Amino acid sequence: MGNREVLVDTTVMIEFLRKRKKERSNLWKLKEQEINCFASTITVFELYAGAITKRHLEDLKRLFKWVEIVSFSGEIAQRAAQIYRDLKSKNQMIEFRDIFIGATALELKVPLVTLNKQHFKRIKGLELF
Numbered sequence: 001m002g003n004r005e006v007l008v009d010t011t012v013m014i015e016f017l018r019k020r021k022k023e024r025s026n027l028w029k030l031k032e033q034e035i036n037c038f039a040s041t042i043t044v045f046e047l048y049a050g051a052i053t054k055r056h057l058e059d060l061k062r063l064f065k066w067v068e069i070v071s072f073s074g075e076i077a078q079r080a081a082q083i084y085r086d087l088k089s090k091n092q093m094i095e096f097r098d099i100f101i102g103a104t105a106l107e108l109k110v111p112l113v114t115l116n117k118q119h120f121k122r123i124k125g126l127e128l129f
Helices: 010-018 026-032 041-051 054-063 074-089 096-108
Strands: 005-008 036-040 068-070
Touching (some): 005 026, 010 026, 010 041, 026 036, 036 041, 036 096, 074 096
Parallel strands (some): 005 036, 036 068
16 A cells, blocks of 8 residues: 555545535545545445445445455454554543544555544544545
8 A cells, every 4th residue: 555545434435425416525536636545344334234325325336346445354453452452541432443444544554534533533643634
């Protein structure tokens, strides 16, 4: 991974899916800048588990043709455990799925694009785009 690559959080994917004019979405703007976008399998889970409606399914399938999916690996799981322990020790816990997504960005060494900066800024070392 490199400097023209980002991991896209679920919030950014939902914004894209819900906008009538896709060119006004953050995800569209990233693609216009020729930034390679990745998404965690955790984001895929969140989207299919209920963050989208049936009318978004076809758009989502097309979207995953230009946003590469990154699998949740053992290394990412170890990084997530470190983040969990750190946040718990500071009494600053966030949703587990956000920990997993943040750990994915850290392991890939890419910035995270999110509309939920309040939670993700708690993760030490995580660069927000």
